[in-house]
Amino acid sequence: MNLYPQITHEPEDQYHAQSKSGKVMSSHLLALFRRSPYKYWATINGLTEEAKPEYALGRAAHKLILEGTEAFNEAYIVSDGPSNPKTGAPYGKTSKAYQDWAQTLDREPVSTADFADIERMREHCRKHPEIEKLLGWGGEPECVVRAELEGVPCQIRMDWFSPETGIIDLKTCRDIEFFDGDCRNYGYGFQMAFYRAVLRKATGLNFPVNIIAVDKTEFNIAGVWLMPEAELDVCERMNTAALKRFRDCKERDDWPTGYEKVRIFSNERRS
DSSP states (O other): OTTOTTOBOOOHHHHHHHHHTTSSBOHHHHHHHHHOHHHHHHHHTTOSOOOOGGGHHHHHHHIIIIIOHHHHHHHEEEOOOOBOTTTSSBOOTTSHHHHHHHHTOSSEEEOHHHHHHHHHHHHHHHHOHHHHHHHSSSOEEEEEEEEEETTEEEEEEEEEEETTTEEEEEEEESOGGGHHHHHHHTTHHHHHHHHHHHHHHHHSOOOOEEEEEEEOSTTOOEEEEEOOHHHHHHHHHHHHHHHHHHHHHHHHTOOOOSOOSOOOOOSSOOO
16 A cells, blocks of 8 residues: 555544535535535535434444454444333433433444344355455555545545555445445445546546445345446546536535526436
8 A cells, every 4th residue: 555655544534524614525525516506515514414323334334344343343332222211122212311321432332233234244245255355455444535626626535445456335235136226326426436536636547446235134135346437437527527517616606506497397207
């Protein structure tokens, strides 16, 4: 990794603070801007809610699968929390009793049931021959890179990077049978094209991109998706156009919703 001094590491909250403040563009914020410039503006100005609770399991899975048990134990504690004396069952995560208890901890709690799921996810990733190849080339997790694209300061935090296998992103999904649809619905191609572009700008090299997916069903099946160069090229051109529009919105301090004009209803589904 010393071959690429542009690749650094930093705490997750420090990294996200850079984009939340509007100082740099991230793939998530660019996705918001593509859908609606106003959504970007509202997010960096604190008018939206924080990350959804359902993302917590995915973050914990990332920590255990990519960084290992020691790193997981430093960030998380496996516990169901206090129990309701009337029922003997643990309080719900949204209850005041649970929230008060969680505030006393120095680590984020993970339920025993969720931890069992995460351990199965890790085991299935370890047994997958292609995942073993991708993660077995001496790479590193949570690699940060910053570079300017179209005059806009940008940053990425790759789940895993190896000079041999390139950019690797880990996704948890509801059911791996429908992951191709998830890639389209959640814009993973745009995200990966953004990562590739920032890394290329910083290093001068074009790296391959793969996504590891593992599902949250009782089977916890894992798989690998190679992101084709041609698909990434299409997404990158659209990202580039969005960055140019972003620069214009910022200069004019004008953040339209994208719904200012009358639209004509069509019963045809749009991709």
